[in-house]
Amino acid sequence: MTATTADVWLPFPADEIDGLPEGLNYLLWDGEPDYPGDPADCAYYVVPYMKGPEVAVRPLASMGAVRVVQTLSAGIDHVEPGLGLLPAGVRLCNAKGVHEASTAELALALILASLRGFPGFVHGQDKEEWLSGFYPALADKSVLIVGYGSIGSAIEDRLVPFECARVERVARSARTTARGPVRTLDDLPALLPEADVVILSTPLTPATQGLVGADFLAAMPDGALLVNVARGGVVDTKALLSELESGRLRAALDVTDPEPLPAGHPLWHAPNVLITPHVGGSTSAFEPRAKRLLAAQLTRFAAGEPVRNVVATTG
Numbered sequence: 001m002t003a004t005t006a007d008v009w010l011p012f013p014a015d016e017i018d019g020l021p022e023g024l025n026y027l028l029w030d031g032e033p034d035y036p037g038d039p040a041d042c043a044y045y046v047v048p049y050m051k052g053p054e055v056a057v058r059p060l061a062s063m064g065a066v067r068v069v070q071t072l073s074a075g076i077d078h079v080e081p082g083l084g085l086l087p088a089g090v091r092l093c094n095a096k097g098v099h100e101a102s103t104a105e106l107a108l109a110l111i112l113a114s115l116r117g118f119p120g121f122v123h124g125q126d127k128e129e130w131l132s133g134f135y136p137a138l139a140d141k142s143v144l145i146v147g148y149g150s151i152g153s154a155i156e157d158r159l160v161p162f163e164c165a166r167v168e169r170v171a172r173s174a175r176t177t178a179r180g181p182v183r184t185l186d187d188l189p190a191l192l193p194e195a196d197v198v199i200l201s202t203p204l205t206p207a208t209q210g211l212v213g214a215d216f217l218a219a220m221p222d223g224a225l226l227v228n229v230a231r232g233g234v235v236d237t238k239a240l241l242s243e244l245e246s247g248r249l250r251a252a253l254d255v256t257d258p259e260p261l262p263a264g265h266p267l268w269h270a271p272n273v274l275i276t277p278h279v280g281g282s283t284s285a286f287e288p289r290a291k292r293l294l295a296a297q298l299t300r301f302a303a304g305e306p307v308r309n310v311v312a313t314t315g
Helices: 053-055 081-084 100-115 118-126 151-162 185-194 214-219 238-244 286-302
Strands: 007-011 027-028 042-046 068-070 092-094 142-146 168-172 173-176 180-184 197-200 225-228 250-253 273-275 310-313
Touching: 042 185, 042 286, 053 081, 053 180, 053 286, 100 118, 100 151, 100 197, 100 225, 100 273, 142 151, 142 185, 151 168, 168 214, 180 185, 214 238, 238 250
Parallel strands: 007 027, 007 042, 042 068, 068 092, 142 168, 142 197, 168 180, 197 225, 225 250, 250 273
Antiparallel strands: 092 310, 173 180
16 A cells, blocks of 8 residues: 555544645544444544544554554553554654643643632632632742653743742653753652642653552642642552542642542542543644644655654554
8 A cells, every 4th residue: 555545544524634635545533433434444543532542442453554543642541552453563653742732731720720729719609708818829839740741841831930949850761951950750759748739741651650659649748739630540549539638738630540530439529639621632722733733744644754753663
């Protein structure tokens, strides 16, 4: 199969994406029960956005000719279970550049809303209560970003005007940035006791699954705020509930484990927690940025050039 005869599965109508190259056969599939064509003929598969791992993986076993699997999310954990079904040499690409602004924006919103007591104000408004008083500010706080990729960096960009006392950065590998050093996960025991706000923006990997467990949380100082815009599985929910119910820590969570959080789960009504329903990337900025990414990636694919944002290659 040549690029000029390749089927491309898209979750958007092709005529709504400016700049798509000619010569490819564009088929619309956004997770419906029926496929738009034979999966065996698909060479470039764009995974439906926010439809869950069952939808993402469903066609993979039949995609014997696929050469690129493109997610529209920063994370790839919803696709990874199906990678073993693919032939060798398939490139898995993420959506770097699509979600940084929106996710960083939400991280700041969660921090500010939690510190300044917005959940209580909303409930107070419902009950016509005037809840004046003193509340924590982000100014002069020490912030620790766990997961310093493009999203973590975008979060720090937005922290700059808030006059934090300091920002520490942790990632898989140590390195130096223009803003300062990036440390490794091994440095967390020394960094956590000094962090007033801990922001999770790390991918979900075997190394980060359950990373935020009882020991991690115990190392955070009294009154500290945990913000999770990563994946729910990075946090041990039972350990977090224990800290929330004791009143020692606060949390602002865009992702949970389990997810969606079922009715009746104790996390819904735990004290000192603010929950948003995994909307970090689901904003008005998503669709235009996603479409620009697809146009650029498919232009490279059609021309026989290397695609970008490759995070894994099947072997």
